[in-house]
Amino acid sequence: MTDAAPRLFFAVWPPVGTAAALADWAREARRECGGRATPRERIHLTLAFLGDADPEMARARGAAIRLPGLSLRIEQARYWAHNRIVWAGPLETPAGLQALARELGETRAFAAHVTLIRKARPPGTLPPPPALEWPVTQFTLVNSVLGPEGPDYEVLERYALE
Ligand code: 2AM
Numbered sequence: 001m002t003d004a005a006p007r008l009f010f011a012v013w014p015p016v017g018t019a020a021a022l023a024d025w026a027r028e029a030r031r032e033c034g035g036r037a038t039p040r041e042r043i044h045l046t047l048a049f050l051g052d053a054d055p056e057m058a059r060a061r062g063a064a065i066r067l068p069g070l071s072l073r074i075e076q077a078r079y080w081a082h083n084r085i086v087w088a089g090p091l092e093t094p095a096g097l098q099a100l101a102r103e104l105g106e107t108r109a110f111a112a113h114v115t116l117i118r119k120a121r122p123p124g125t126l127p128p129p130p131a132l133e134w135p136v137t138q139f140t141l142v143n144s145v146l147g148p149e150g151p152d153y154e155v156l157e158r159y160a161l162e
Pocket of ligand 1: 009044045046049114115144
């Protein structure tokens, strides 16, 4: 636990095999762009970033969700210059994921992406990402706790989709 202000977010974590395939890809892609690859166990897709929100309000929001599970395809890998990340994700954000993000409190435009490398240089050509179909059956409320070795993720609650 920490006394620091909470940095809350809702996210989905991939099945372990999916995470391993994405982590392997990130290690390979790093040859193209340097930066820091996300360790396998920290790979996730953020649905809504709430920051310094009231944890009880966030828990209530998560518990109120009545939405079906869905399948998320990994179909492309891209570089974003504005925050220097390399990410993988679907060609288009699935409508169900969009709805979930909105109901969880994300107010900004939501583009489904999984950050795999931070502090990356602009790559030439990224290797094609593994074609994956990630079953999204639950989501989590997480607090990002700043530790001596960077942020640590503390899972506060898990919620099932229907
Ligand atoms: P990112 O992967 O695109 O960087 C935990 O920090 C998660 O919340 C990350 O997945 C990160 O998204 C997202 N996040 C962190 N700070 C954020 C901010 N200020 N606004 C939106 N999303 C943020």
